[in-house]
Amino acid sequence: MKAPNAFYGLFGTIAEREYGAITVDGKQDRAHRYICEFVNGPSPEPDYDAAHGCGNRACVNPAHLSWKTRADNMGDKLIHGTHHRGERCPTVKLTEDQVRRIRSLKGVKTQAELAREYGVARQTITNIHTGARWSWLR
Template sequence: MTGNIPAKAPCRICGKPQYAKSLCGPHYTRLLRHGDPLGGGTSPGEPMRFVHEVVLHYTGEDCLSWPFGKHPKGYGQICVDSKIVYAHRYVCELVRGAPPTSEHDAAHSCGKGHEGCVAPGHLVWKTRAENEADKLSHGTHSRGERHVGAKLTEAAVREIINLKGLESQSKLAKRFKVSESLIYAVHAGRAWAWLTEKVEGDAR
């Protein structure tokens, strides 16, 4: 019987050819041994092999998730020359060349860097300002109410801005249960500055 042998579907974790249960051989073995395809220890050199054998050959449009160690914020990590670096930044350098400056970020067009995406087609060098702007458009920037230390809601800040000059900062601080310095920072445009600009723009 002749004819082309159909290619095996990719492993749902690493993209290698499937062996069983939507997994490649190594990940299926981990599933059997540990009850988790990502369970158990990582063999030395496996993350680097993954980069060069899987990541650099990946041409899909979907995200490719890093299956090894990750930073607490979700970004993949890899050891390069005895130094732990972000996996997506290492991949970006391999496919895009060295960053223009040390201040450039390896930005994700998908906005899924915090989920461990290392898809080469999603990575490009951008300035910190450009990357932060992308985070805002992706909804992943931790400013305003998203910030873990936020003490005010956007609605409260709008009210504080509208009451500038109509009510003392000390009274506003007591009403919203924050420090006078925070009220001053909002009025001065040093805190929630983008919202201050938005309110002023709405008034024009």
């Protein structure tokens, strides 16, 4: 892997989903993956993530980057508060209070009634009732 002259000042863009981008030899890559590989060597397995110990997606500080399994990286996102679940998800249709209310109405109203009332698919109500979605919310 070709070493950049300096890690900082090379990253003039933010790529999709707020990750820093770098172009080396005409090929664009995510900056954090490039720096992680340069500092820590190649990924131990092809599906490992270049994880940000600081929780900042745009960070390219070599001291903050390490290879982690997807499960470990997702766990870190929960710790950092950067996981997009529940109301943090940009496509969410329900609030946490609505989900709690939907749970409280299980067996009182049908799933079809709840789906119409909250403007979601019946399957969404099923997923809430079974714990397939919003399971972390109490």
